[in-house]
Amino acid sequence: MRVLHVITGLGTGGAEQQLAALVRRLPAHGDIVCDVITLTNPGAVADRLRADGVRVGHLGMAGNRDLAALPRLTRAIRRGRYDVVHTHLYRAGVYGRIAARAAGVRAVVATEHSLGEERIEGRPLTAPTRGLYLATERLGHATVAVSAAVARRLRQWGVPAERLHVVPNGIEPTRYRCGPSARRGTRARLGIAPDAFVVAGVGRLVPGKRFDQLVRAVAAVPTAVLVLVGDGPERARLLRLAAGSGAARPVRFLGDRSAEEVPTLLAACDALVSPSREETFGLAVLEGLAAGLPVLHASCPALEELPADHAPGAARFDGGLPELTTALRALAAAGPVRLPQPRAVRHYDIGRAAESLTEIYRRTAARAAATAGGTR
Template sequence: MLHVIGTLEPQAGHQLRSLVRRLPYDNEVVSLSPGGTPPDRVPVHRIIGVRDHDTATVRHLRHLMRTGRYDLVHTHLYQANVQGRVAARLAGIPHVVATEHHLGAVTRPLYLATERLGQITVAGSAAIADRLRAWGVPQRRITTIPKAIDVAEFRFDPALRAATRARLGVGPGVPLIGGVGRFDPDKRFDLLIRAIAEVPGAVLVLVGDGPARADLERLAVIEGVADRVLFPGAVAHPHDMYCAMDVFASPSQTSFGLAALEAVAAGLPAVYASCVPLAERAAARTPVPGTHRLSQDRESLPRTLRAELLCLAERDGARLPARSAGARYGTDHLAASVGRVYEQISARPGRRLIAPLLAYRGRFGRARFGRKNSFPVPGSSVRNA
């Protein structure tokens, strides 16, 4: 099985790494951009694409898919979804799945034209599924499987905390408030910079990078807090940063909230404006302890941050226990749900509209003829892992 992803950078890259570790199949990965952390013990190919409609990338992907004789192609992120589905159909791959981790400013006609070349699209949230339906993608071609985290990966480590704070230049007793994510305007990290000016004695660390970084650095100077705002850059895995923090904050109104889930798994109090899993728990009157949803009041963020630091002082700096939003947002559930999607589409006849592949010899030495069950599923006679 071949996974094609636009980039291995967080957070989609981390979702893919967590997924392939748990899928009981032979997995390979193609990244369409340089950088990022590849999955452990999984072959990784690099085919660097320069734009969404790069025909050279499609040709390279088609060649790889033909020579690899994959049973299924799973694409991730917009660029890979567009180019990967075209290449898979040209290569005669019988089963094609796509995952939309998020949908930003994309070319809708191009997306819809290539969406028909796959069999099903996995939406990483209900909001993404709603947007796909609004675009005209039929409901029968959409399934929602929420993004997920492995709580164990973010377990608090006091030694890692000390080392990371020393690297950042933050003293042991200094309250450290943190935010994690791409520096885009809709993440509203500017609100955190303005808020830290009203939280005396605290330091803010913003982990990530993106087009808004220069504006955020300039704002810190304007607000007079440049000496209390740290920009360590993007990291492959934010575990050490969560260990170094005392409070996590996410003022974005449009976020799914994966970083907030990582923070509570690391034992942090979490202040958020938008986090779908935490909001679901709060609506069900089973809120995750140590989490607080911000109101629309502009004073809500600095006021809540000051309150969390008072609670921190009352705990004498003690860490909160690791928490989660439930098994639905765990990586085991993610892998099991994706596996069921694979099984469901493998029971359907493969579509080969562009380049029919009448027969070929499989990787394991047995002939295959495009049968309904030509894709290996758990319990079949074909080796899966």
């Protein structure tokens, strides 16, 4: 089975990292060959995919209204003679569904990675945005939500329940088992003292992630250092906030890092905090748990959809600064610990996601073939 993944960009965001991990695992669940086309920004994840032997194309799309990209994408799909086209992220979903149907591919799957109550992929959710999404969703056969929360929102929009599938994001748990030498080495490279209490924040530096609360909370905890992994438009404001917070210890802004680097960076930390009040899954929380860290989170559908005993190392807080500061002070006073990987991490193994998607591909392709009388 030949599958083409179409994604808006291949920078180091969560959806992009998920795609790379899935493409690595999908062939293990059947005779599946994956290619990838990015509409824009063939960044670090494109390099990672190529290193894994995946063919990556770049459409060179100039913007949301670059309609000339549509015939280029249609031709690429037709040339590849793909059995399934799988789109990721909003823009790729709109253009990819149209191009797939124009190219004669009837088995079209789309994953919705980041749909909140009022925002989609960090941008305000408007009536025209939702209208265009729903109009093109009808051209597909299956829509995948990364959590039950996202599936619920899509049903509220009017996406038919029979086309909706929940396939949670996943991680590769074994990659996060780093020993004491990784902790010492990473701290030495970052210039962090061995006895410092190190707090991690992982994600895009955008307002919705509320990393400003984390900067303020860490500044109020003696011996604490904050390590922020990610980049985005809030970087300059967070830098100014850190400089004026009165903290004697600087915040380490590490920028975007590859998926391969994140486990060793977390090995240097003592806790992970996810202060965002609205998440569609909560991948960073799972990464922290996989690394054996105590985790504080304001929102994490991945854990909220599991029994509480699946993640004993995670604690939810209300998102307020006083509660977060108190919780961090308690963790710092308790001293560094390394917890065993909880059941939640095993539940969200990337292999399970790949297996579920393989089954969706097969069913979707069979249904499309039956609808077309067995011909493309």
